[in-house]
Amino acid sequence: MTELVVRGVKAFGRFWWDFLIGDTPELALATGIIVALAFLISGDRVVGVILLPLLAAAFLLVSTLRGRRRAPGR
Amino acid sequence: MHSPTSTIVLLLAVFGASTVEMVEALTIVVAAGVSRGWRSALEGAAAAALVLGVLVAVVGVPLIRYIPLDALRVVVGALLLVLGLSWLRKAILRSSGHKDPHDEDKIYAETVAELSETGAESGTPGQGRVHPGRDGVAFVVAFKGVFLEGTEVVLIVISLGAAQHRLGLAALAAAAALVVVAVVGLLVSRQLSEVPENTIKTAVGIMLTSFGIFWVGEGAGVNWPGSDLAIPVLVGFFLAVTLAYTALMRSKLPVPAPEGSPAA
Numbered sequence: 369m370t371e372l373v374v375r376g377v378k379a380f381g382r383f384w385w386d387f388l389i390g391d392t393p394e395l396a397l398a399t400g401i402i403v404a405l406a407f408l409i410s411g412d413r414v415v416g417v418i419l420l421p422l423l424a425a426a427f428l429l430v431s432t433l434r435g436r437r438r439a440p441g442r
Numbered sequence: 443m444h445s446p447t448s449t450i451v452l453l454l455a456v457f458g459a460s461t462v463e464m465v466e467a468l469t470i471v472v473a474a475g476v477s478r479g480w481r482s483a484l485e486g487a488a489a490a491a492l493v494l495g496v497l498v499a500v501v502g503v504p505l506i507r508y509i510p511l512d513a514l515r516v517v518v519g520a521l522l523l524v525l526g527l528s529w530l531r532k533a534i535l536r537s538s539g540h541k542d543p544h545d546e547d548k549i550y551a552e553t554v555a556e557l558s559e560t561g562a563e564s565g566t567p568g569q570g571r572v573h574p575g576r577d578g579v580a581f582v583v584a585f586k587g588v589f590l591e592g593t594e595v596v597l598i599v600i601s602l603g604a605a606q607h608r609l610g611l612a613a614l615a616a617a618a619a620l621v622v623v624a625v626v627g628l629l630v631s632r633q634l635s636e637v638p639e640n641t642i643k644t645a646v647g648i649m650l651t652s653f654g655i656f657w658v659g660e661g662a663g664v665n666w667p668g669s670d671l672a673i674p675v676l677v678g679f680f681l682a683v684t685l686a687y688t689a690l691m692r693s694k695l696p697v698p699a700p701e702g703s704p705a706a
Contacts, residue, residue, distance in 0.1 A: 383593070392528055399523045403516060403658055410663035417666060420655050421676060424527065425683045428651075431531050432687055436694055437540045 394434065398427030445670040451677065452602050453615045455649035458642045459598045460619030463591040465637050468627040469546045470587030473553035478580035485576075486584030491620060494592040495613070502600040502609045511607075512661045518605040519657030521597065526650030530684060533644040538691035546635040557583065598650070605657050648684060652676035 389396050402423055409416045467487070475483035505514060535541035557579065595616055603612030627634060656673055659666060666672035 387594075387597075388524055390528070392531065395524055395527045395531070398527065399520050399654075402523065402655070403520050403662070406516075406658050406662035406664060410659075413665050413667075416659055416662075416664035417672070420659055420664070421679055424523065424651060424655055425680070428527055428530060428534075428683065429687060431527070432534050432691060433694075435531060435535050435540065436691060437696055 392431055392435075394427065394431050398424065398431070401427075447674050448606065448670040449608075449611070451649055451653070451673050452606060452608065452612060455646055455653065456595075456599055456602055456612045456615035457619045458646040458649070460595045460616040461623060461637070462639055462642050462646065463595050464588075464620050464623040465546070465634050465639060466544070466549075467588045467591035468623055468634060469550050470553055470591075471584045472627065472632055473550050474557060474580040474583040474587070477554045477557040478577045478583070482577040482580035483584040486581035486586075487588045487624075489581075490585045490588035490592060493589060494596050495617075497596050498599055498603075498609070498613050498616075501596075502604055502613075505600065505604045506607055506609060509604075511605075512663075514661070515605050515657040516661030518601040519654045519659075519661055521654075522601050522650045523654030523658060525594070525597070526647050526652075526654050529643055529647030530651060530680070533640055533647055534684060534687050534691055536640050537644070538688050539695050540691055544639050546637075546639075550632075550635075553583070602653065605653075644684060648677055648680045651680050 402420060405423065406416065406420060409419065471483050471487045474486070532541065536543050599612045599616045600609070603609035606612075623634070652673055655676055656666060668675075
């Protein structure tokens with residue numbers, strides 16, 4: 369029974385690790401930064417509205433470039 | 443009060459995400475049905491769908507009742523942002539040629555081969571065993587396929603539904619996608635490799651990212667101009683970003699080495 373619970377907890381933890389971090393830890397980091405920034409600048413409507421989407425787009429570019437196919441030997 | 447635009451985006455996002463995931467699950471169910479027997483494969487799929495439905499109710503309803511809306515929106519927004527950005531990244535890499543497309547035919551062939559081997563081990567070489575009665579392997583494989591693919595759908599349904607206090611509507615959109623894919627799958631009795639999965643995944647990724655940014659901002663106290671009307675603007679922005687990045691990534695594809703060169 370205990371073994372079953374441990375296995376269940378491990379599987380649950382692995383699911384969330386794969387889901388949130390997986391092979392793109394930069395996207396989890398990006399989300400953390402965006403959330404923190406949203407709280408920091410929430411008083412400034414213009415900055416928040418412009419900065420949050422731009423930041424998400426910038427992190428998406430970084431992550432996409434990280435996942436690109438490279439020529440052999442590079 | 444919700445604007446019709448946010449309702450439409452919510453429905454499209456949930457329906458699209460569920461369609462993509464259920465098409466992937468269908469491939470596994472059909473493979474299990476063909477190689478081991480339909481009865482157990484369908485029972486496994488139905489059991490998984492039931493468990494997923496219960497999960498939505500058990501996790502989603504308390505979230506709506508007991509968690510303050512602003513806190514819920516920040517957490518849900520962050521989850522949707524991680525999910526949306528990773529779907530978009532994958533879709534951009536696939537459509538620009540940096541990543542191989544999701545191939546339902548290949549997955550189907552691999553699953554059938556694997557299940558046939560299991561059958562051969564238990565007595566029937568080559569073809570596997572199609573059981574007229576119940577078959578534990580078919581049940582487990584179909585259950586796992588539907589459950590694993592459906593978990594992301596459950597997260598999306600709970601996130602989108604809870605943050606807008608419209609869990610029922612989100613669950614209904616997911617159920618509609620499940621029924622559509624199941625009916626089409628039963629009619630054609632094979633995997634749906636013609637469904638433009640990457641296009642749907644791109645569209646859903648754009649919507650999840652837009653909702654994610656919107657709710658993180660809302661929950662943190664950012665006032666979006668036009669309130670819910672900011673969502674379609676964000677959708678338009680991330681669509682433009684996706685198209686631009688896809689074009690950029692196409693230009694970054696490595697040039698294949700000429701034939702006869704040492705690298706080829």
